[in-house]
Structures are given as C-alpha cells and as structure tokens.
Amino acid sequence: MRAKRTSPAGRTLTAVTRSEKETLELARDLARGFRGREVVLLIGELGAGKTTFVKGIALGLGLKDLRQVCSPSFTILNIYQARFPVFHFDLYRLEKEGDILDLGWEDYLDRGVVVVEWGEKVPFEISAVRAFIAKGEGDERRFTIEIPGSNS
Ligand code: ADP
Ligand code: MG
Secondary structure: OEEEEEEOOEEEEEEEEOOHHHHHHHHHHHHOOOOOOOEEEEEOOOOOOHHHHHHHHHHHOOOOOHHHOOOOOOOOEEEEEOOOEEEEEEOOOOOOOOHHHHOOHHHHOOOOEEEEEOHHHOOOOOOOEEEEEEEOOOOOEEEEEEEOOOOO
C-alpha cells in the first residue's frame, strides 16, 4: 500500500489486490483504526469488490460471523453488531436522488460506522472515506482510498 498526502487535511492511499482475500485484508486493516463514526463510500462497478470490502471492514471491527455480510440490494440496509454497529447500505436500486433522504439515512451517521455501496449516489456533501475500486486484468483490483483529515 502506498500513501501520499494530498492536502494537510487528508491523505490518499493506493493499493492493488490480486485476490478476494487481499481485498478483505486491505479493508480489515483500514477499519482497525476506525473510532466508530466513520462513513465509507464505495465506488466501483458490479463485481468490483465492494461487498468484499464491506466484509473486510466488518472483520476489522470485530464481527465474528462474516456470513451475515451480503449486498442489501433489495433491502437497502443491513445492520451488523460488531465493536460498533455497522450500517451497510446498497444504493444500487435507488432511482432518484431524493430517495436516499426518505431512508432517514442521517439518523445513522452518529450511531455507528456507515458503509455505502454505490456511494456515488449519495447526493450531498459529506465527510467520508471514499474508496474507488477499478477492475484490472483477472483478479486484479486497484484501490484509491481518500481519507479525510480529522478537521474536515
Ligand atoms: P460488488 O459488491 O462490487 O458487486 P463483490 O465483492 O460482491 O463485488 O464481488 C467481487 C467478485 O470478484 C467476487 O466474486 C470475488 O471473488 C471476485 N474477485 C476476484 N478478485 C478479487 C479481488 N482482488 N478483490 C475482490 N474480489 C475479487
Ligand atoms: Mg455488492
């Protein structure tokens, strides 16, 4: 993993993984430093590894049974009880920008770690970790992870 400072306020990590396990470990290591109120927006096409990344986050937050973690593409929200509550959103089926407001989404922000698949559909400004995932050849996945500073 490589880290570079992009501004005094935050940093950007880049990483390449070559298996599902490596993606799991990347997300696990990131989440080990979480304090319980982070928002993580995951941005990448179908099959990029967003749900795998959420599994890794849940693992890093101490969730024992990772079988609970799956894309809530019909239910929109899954909740896991790890060291902190994990609110796992999947906005794939969200059609209009306003629909996310109907979810009462902001109620979750100060109650635990919020992780969002199809995070580019969140229509408002928010301080969040943004993980961009690009598919490469075969099992290769390229991650660009923007982490905001504590003052943002
Ligand atoms: P998404 O939620 O973005 O649709 P998933 O995490 O559900 O993606 O699925 C990713 C798929 O890609 C899985 O079938 C997984 O086994 C496969 N895969 C292959 N290589 C990787 C990798 N490096 N990281 C994550 N998943 C990978
Ligand atoms: Mg998914």
